[in-house]
Amino acid sequence: MANHLSFLLLFIIFYRVSAGRHVSVQAGGSITIPCSYDQYYINHVKYWCKGYGWTRCSSVVRTDHPKSTDRASISDDIAQKVFTVIMTDLEPEDSNTYRCVVEINGGSDSMLQWFYLSVTPGTPELYVDQQEVTGVEGGSVTVRCYYSNTGDIKWCRMGGDGVSGYSGTLNGTSVTLKRTSEANNRTVLTVTMSGLKMANTDWYWCRVGELEMPVHITVSQPTATQRTSKMTSSTQDPTSQQPSASPTAEPVQTDNTSQGAEGNMEEVHQRSVKVLLISLGMLVVVTAGILVTWKMWRKHKDNKAKDQTTNNSVDPFPEADDDVTYSTVIPQHKAQLKGQTKSAEPDDNVVYSSLALQVTTQQRAAAQ
Incomplete structure (x- = not known):
């Protein structure tokens, strides 16, 4: 019986260790850690604690109080069933084991995930230039993972499947992986997700060996400005962009999108419509100018003819x-006879x- 209990204990320890994640950050930088939970825990208090042992795990931030400290904060997205922890201004002494925990009222708290955070004075072995990436529906996003360690390479969705090798699909979205070497003995893993859908909004993990780095991708509807700039965005070479000077994986909001052939056709169509409208507008202006000139000429001619007629009359x-x-x-x-009297009636012989x-x-x- 004792042997069975020992085996079970070893199995539990092995499971927890294997389920942990190892994250490396440069000193002075920041890191955002996502913790997913079951729908059953939506209304429960979640917290982020620090410590090697379960009994010695001290709470750092909580979703009730305190929600933030001078170098840490926590937020809960019940729609996505994910709470995130942001740690800033990290120092080497912050290297430790951390846990995502859900508080169970009247019982033992439930550990969701544990992380080992390694804060290094130099460049970490695995980092990304951006932890927050945005894209538009139907477009593409590109994530660059810089690493100097060895091991299996994988791009996976939090709580879901992953893609290894050179290409694959995640939830119907095409994923390609491309590795290129740099002069400083580092390798760049370029991950491109094409044909984005709104459902692709989630946390993803870039994994190389035992190291991992979380990246959040947000997919939104394209705006009018983004639709008109599809042609420019699609011609940009993703590999020509340089990583940030400080590989601290600090969250940076970006709009790193490139469009496919369908977006190009739409852009060409919009430009054709604009050219047609401009041509029609110019034609209307020229026609109006001709009509005004003709009417003024006719009026001048009529006034001149009218003046000539007045002079002749x-x-x-x-x-x-x-x-x-x-x-x-x-x-x-007429002479009246002598001796006759004048007639009283008027004489008819007046001339x-x-x-x-x-x-x-x-x-x-x-x-x-």
Whole structure:
């Protein structure tokens, strides 16, 4: 019976040791550690503790209190069922074993994962230039892992499958691994995930031998600016970018995306539409200019013709009132017989002279 208990104890110890992760960070740098948990523990308190032994593990930060200290903080994402711990300004004496723990009310707390954090004064054996990488749906992201140690190489999703060798798939997304050597006896493992989906948002691990480094990938919908810059992003060579000067794996937000042929076709289509709209706009402006010029010319021509007509319509007798002569009208009565009396009724034999308008020679010349 004692042999069985010893074997069981050794098995448990071996399982916990094999399930641990070894993370290396340069002194003065920072590290973000993710701890995943079961849905059953969503409403439980989680904490990050330090210490080799289980009984000597002292709490550093908790999701209830304290949530942060001068060099550590904790946050809980219940949607992703992951709580993360950020440690900053690390020093060599911070090298120790750390644990992700869920508090069980009325019982023993549950350890989710343990880590051995190694803080080195020089460049660590495994590091990444960015722990936070963002991409857009349908695009690609590239992660670079720098290492000087040896061992099996693997890119895996937290709590899921992994890809080793040169290529593979994770949740329907294409993954390629490429290794290139540097002059300082280091090797760069370039991991490219293409055809991103929203479901690819998660934590991933870059693993070389016994060392690992967590990387969080966030996939979002492309914005208008990102759609117009697809052509530029797709032509950038991922290997031409240089790593950061300090390999501290400090979280840096980036938009490291490159687009495929589908994005290029969309960009070409958008540029064609813009050229067509610009051409139509220029045609409208030219046509409007021609119409305005034609209308102004016609108006000028009509005004000129109207002026000529007004000049030709001159009064032929401008001063006729001054030279009009009227003849004298004298009524003439027939002679009455002597001895007869004048008739009381009006005489019908009254004769009137005609009225003539005399026009001067100057007026005739002006009329002609």
